[in-house]
Amino acid sequence: MTEPKRAPGGFPVVGVVGGGQLARMMQGPAIELGVQLSVLAEDEVASAALVIPSSPVGRHTELDHVLDFARSCDVVTFDHEHVPQHVLQALESEGIVMRPSRSALRFAQDKLAMRERLSELGIACPRWAVAREAAHVERFGEEVGWPVIVKTPRGGYDGKGVIVASSTADAESWLAHVGEPGPMSDGLLLEERVEFTRELAALVARSPSGQAAAWMVVETVQTRGICTEVLAPAPDLDPGLGSRATEAALRIAGELDVTGVLAVELFEVPGPAGRPGYVVNELAMRPHNSGHWSMDGAVTGQFEQHLRAVLDLPLGDPRPRARWTAMANVLGGDYPDLYSAYRHVMARDPSAKVHMYGKGVRPGRKLGHVNVSGTDLADARERARHAADYLQGAITQ
Ligand code: ADP
Numbered sequence: 001m002t003e004p005k006r007a008p009g010g011f012p013v014v015g016v017v018g019g020g021q022l023a024r025m026m027q028g029p030a031i032e033l034g035v036q037l038s039v040l041a042e043d044e045v046a047s048a049a050l051v052i053p054s055s056p057v058g059r060h061t062e063l064d065h066v067l068d069f070a071r072s073c074d075v076v077t078f079d080h081e082h083v084p085q086h087v088l089q090a091l092e093s094e095g096i097v098m099r100p101s102r103s104a105l106r107f108a109q110d111k112l113a114m115r116e117r118l119s120e121l122g123i124a125c126p127r128w129a130v131a132r133e134a135a136h137v138e139r140f141g142e143e144v145g146w147p148v149i150v151k152t153p154r155g156g157y158d159g160k161g162v163i164v165a166s167s168t169a170d171a172e173s174w175l176a177h178v179g180e181p182g183p184m185s186d187g188l189l190l191e192e193r194v195e196f197t198r199e200l201a202a203l204v205a206r207s208p209s210g211q212a213a214a215w216m217v218v219e220t221v222q223t224r225g226i227c228t229e230v231l232a233p234a235p236d237l238d239p240g241l242g243s244r245a246t247e248a249a250l251r252i253a254g255e256l257d258v259t260g261v262l263a264v265e266l267f268e269v270p271g272p273a274g275r276p277g278y279v280v281n282e283l284a285m286r287p288h289n290s291g292h293w294s295m296d297g298a299v300t301g302q303f304e305q306h307l308r309a310v311l312d313l314p315l316g317d318p319r320p321r322a323r324w325t326a327m328a329n330v331l332g333g334d335y336p337d338l339y340s341a342y343r344h345v346m347a348r349d350p351s352a353k354v355h356m357y358g359k360g361v362r363p364g365r366k367l368g369h370v371n372v373s374g375t376d377l378a379d380a381r382e383r384a385r386h387a388a389d390y391l392q393g394a395i396t397q
Contacts, residue, residue: 006074007036012311014038015070017060018079019046021357021366022287022303025295027051029304035311039079040069048079050358063087070096077260077310078286081108082155099208099259099310100285107256108285111189112153121255123248124279126194126267130187132178137168137190144192150174151191155183158364159225164193194279196267200234201290202249205261205305205315212253213305213315214246215298220265220290226364229385230327232293232320235377238276241268245278252283261306263288289329289366294318296353296371297325322373326381328388330356332365335393345370345387352387367392 006013011034016023019041027048030037040058041049049055058065060083067090070076075097088102100108107114115128129140131150141148150171152161161183165171177184199220206212219234220227234242249264263284271277291302300308300316308315330338338356345352349372356368368391372384389395 007034009034011035012074013054013072014307014310015040015073015076016048016079017066017069017076017083018042019048019052019055020079021047021359023048023079024051024357025287025292025355026303026307029301029307033304033307035307038069038073040066045360047357047359061087063090067091067094067096070094070098075099075310077306078105080157081105081285085109101257101259104256104258105285108283110153110186111151111156111282112186114283115189117256118252118280121251123252124277126279126281127192129190131171131175131190132187134168134172134175137165137171137175137188140190141165141168147193149191149193151189152183153186153189158227159222162225194267194269196269196279197276198234198268199281200237200245200266200268200278201230201288202245202264202266203261203288203291203294203302204246204249204253204264205302205309205318206250206253206258207309207315208259208312210254211315212250213300213318214250215291215294215302215318216320217242217245217266218290218293226329226331226366227289228329228331229381230290230293231377231381232297232325232327241276241278248278248280252280258285260285260309261287261291261302263290265290289369292355292369293325293327293371295355297321297327297373323375324377324380325371325373326377326384328370328381328384329366330368330370330388330391332359332361332363332367333393334363336361338367338391341391341393345390349383349387352383354387354391 013036015038017040019039023039024047038054039048041055131137147164147166150163150165204214216233218232221229253262265281266278287302295301353371370384370387372380374380
């Protein structure tokens with residue numbers, strides 16, 4: 001087995017499979033901690049490959065590529081959840097240290113497995129069923145009411161892989177793929193359409209020793225299936241709901257033996273006697289868009305915390321540094337020259353924190369984000385939004 005190339009001082013090498021923006025944002029804290037990152041990148045110009053000197057190019061679906069890469073690292077973690085189980089299994093058999101583990105990751109990779117497990121644990125979920133044929137969709141629609149939400153169990157992101165079906169006919173093109181090798185091989189996930197009041201996320205980190213830390217519950221704002229803003233903490237959150245959501249996230253992390261950051265996406269729903277409740281939408285076992293605010297808004301940001309957790313170091317303090325932090329995503333538009341916007345954005349608002357990912361501009365693609373902290377939520381939100389809109393070319397002043 002290739003020995004990991006440790007830096008002087010005995011600092012370990014953390015390998016990240018996938019060279020996206022999450023791996024890239026881990027590099028700042030890794031540099032500060034003296035930890036070496038290595039990234040298995042899709043190509044030389046992947047977001048993380050541009051800033052991490054050790055970025056071998058390889059595919060996360062190719063066993064040999066992942067195995068060769070993993071052998072040169074002390075611990076392996078992930079930029080996304082798309083590494084196939086058979087690849088993870090081979091790493092596990094070789095004794096490679098993976099955080100999160102293969103068995104935990106399954107519940108972030110496969111929404112059917114996630115629904116089954118969370119239901120077993122008694123965690124509140126939307127009513128759901130598995131569909132292998134049209135009759136299953138028909139029956140579920142009659143039971144919970146149309147429209148129903150149809151999801152591919154694996155491979156979806158940013159709302160790709162979710163359809164709102166008004167009738168069974170809307171699910172037919174996907175039903176045709178059930179049973180074929182691929183994301184729908186085991187069937188489709190059907191969910192009732194939840195009449196939620198808003199979307200929330202509970203973000204926690206857990207280490208192999210079992211230490212855990214929770215950031216405050218945030219509100220996530222989605223536009224056409226893509227997260228565009230995060231408000232930390234979620235404004236006017238019922239305190240009981242905040243603690244129950246945090247407890248649920250910590251319990252999921254413990255029961256599923258998650259190591260690293262776990263994001264639990266939630267829908268807030270009206271509950272009995274006017275008290276709000278929640279149901280879990282999905283899980284991500286890695287730093288998550290809902291935690292980008294923490295890079296500037298918390299004592300310990302999610303990327304540093306993920307590194308501490310996967311290295312089984314004591315976790316950092318997750319408490320906020322400010323009353324409010326608003327995060328706005330910068331999405332690709334028609335305007336390719338992002339840097340030319342810096343002068344205006346920085347001059348207008350010296351306390352806005354801009355984070356860019358070094359990615360090529362494509363419409364709707366997440367290219368960066370802006371964090372603004374302060375004592376007034378409406379003001380912080382407006383300033384973050386303005387900076388992001390200006391960067392993405394949606395406004396010119
Ligand atoms: P992805 O993994 O592609 O991000 P999600 O399962 O998070 O997909 O769904 C994307 C968005 O679709 C959610 O943020 C939410 O707005 C909406 N959605 C998903 N499931 C439901 C549901 N059961 N009821 C209502 N809306 C839903």
